[in-house]
Amino acid sequence: MKIASFNINGIKARLPALTDWLSEAAPDVALLQEIKSVDENFPREPFEDMGYAVETHGQKSFNGVAILSKLPIEDVTRGLPGDADDEQARWIEATVMGDKAIRVCGLYLPNGNPVPGPKYDYKLDWMQRMHARAAELLTAEEPALMAGDYNIIPQDEDAKNPEAWHEDALALPASRAAYRRIVNLGYTDAFRARTQAPGQYTFWDYQAGARNRNHGIRIDHFLLTPQAADLLTDCQIDSDIRDREKPSDHVPIWVRLSA
DNA sequence: ATGACAATCAGAGATTGA
Numbered sequence: 058m059k060i061a062s063f064n065i066n067g068i069k070a071r072l073p074a075l076t077d078w079l080s081e082a083a084p085d086v087a088l089l090q091e092i093k094s095v096d097e098n099f100p101r102e103p104f105e106d107m108g109y110a111v112e113t114h115g116q117k118s119f120n121g122v123a124i125l126s127k128l129p130i131e132d133v134t135r136g137l138p139g140d141a142d143d144e145q146a147r148w149i150e151a152t153v154m155g156d157k158a159i160r161v162c163g164l165y166l167p168n169g170n171p172v173p174g175p176k177y178d179y180k181l182d183w184m185q186r187m188h189a190r191a192a193e194l195l196t197a198e199e200p201a202l203m204a205g206d207y208n209i210i211p212q213d214e215d216a217k218n219p220e221a222w223h224e225d226a227l228a229l230p231a232s233r234a235a236y237r238r239i240v241n242l243g244y245t246d247a248f249r250a251r252t253q254a255p256g257q258y259t260f261w262d263y264q265a266g267a268r269n270r271n272h273g274i275r276i277d278h279f280l281l282t283p284q285a286a287d288l289l290t291d292c293q294i295d296s297d298i299r300d301r302e303k304p305s306d307h308v309p310i311w312v313r314l315s316a
Numbered sequence: 317a318t319g320a321c322a323a324t325c326a327g328a329g330a331t332t333g334a
Contacts, residue, residue: 066322066323066333067322067323067324069323069324070322070323070324091323091333093323093324117324117325118323118324118325118331118332119323119324119331119332119333168332168333168334169334170333170334208333208334222334225334226334227334260334262320262321262333262334263320263321263322264319264320264321264322265319265320265321266320267321274334276334303322305322306321306322306333306334
């Protein structure tokens with residue numbers, strides 16, 4: 058089973074780029090972030106024509122997550138538990154049925170800038186709620202994963218110019234600590250389970266020639282439960298996508314599981 | 317020191333992103 062995550066930065070703007078990549082990469086499941094669309098306006102047909110079931114959790118203008126699945130999909134839930142007043146669409150879960158059932162969580166973790174301020178407070182609060190859901194997910198002792206745009210640079214080797222990010226919400230000690238607390242519950246970073254190579258990024262800013270200078274950061278991650286990590290056979294970043302026509306500023310990352 | 321780039325909503329330019 059191949060499961061991908063891709064922050065597309067707007068479904069309307071990314072339709073050709075996304076369908077082209079889906080045709081080539083052919084993931085069984087794709088977790089999308091920043092669809093920037095309400096559910097009613099999400100263009101379902103192109104994906105359904107490709108054989109994908111479409112499950113969205115959108116909002117107007119900003120955020121929004123979705124799951125595309127060629128496999129049977131069950132028990133879809135929307136929203137990160139823990140705050141009934143949170144109206145931002147950043148979390149969606151479902152169970153996809155391959156040879157084994159996998160619980161997948163697609164997430165768009167808040168950016169948090171500027172620091173300090175309410176947006177950073179929201180980020181840390183959101184991560185505390187995610188920690189609770191991550192802990193709960195482990196108790197099932199089943200294959201499950203949490204994937205998406207974490208807006209976290211885990212370590213300095215995950216940025217071309219780490220010092221440029223040290224005061225940023227993506228890399229501040231409190232941000233990294235909150236991320237580590239989640240990982241330390243017992244999750245495996247799928248990408249780092251496969252390689253320790255530096256210079257592997259999932260985001261390059263549109264500005265200042267960041268892509269040409271490889272001024273990137275690794276902020277899109279797959280965290281696996283122990284039972285999912287046991288099934289991991291591959292994890293790669295499709296960085297070439299970034300050089301195509303009208304690209305997202307993120308590129309896809311994917312895992313292959315024996316499931 | 318600033319803007320650079322892109323998307324959205326709206327129908328100009330502010331807001332958001334990372």
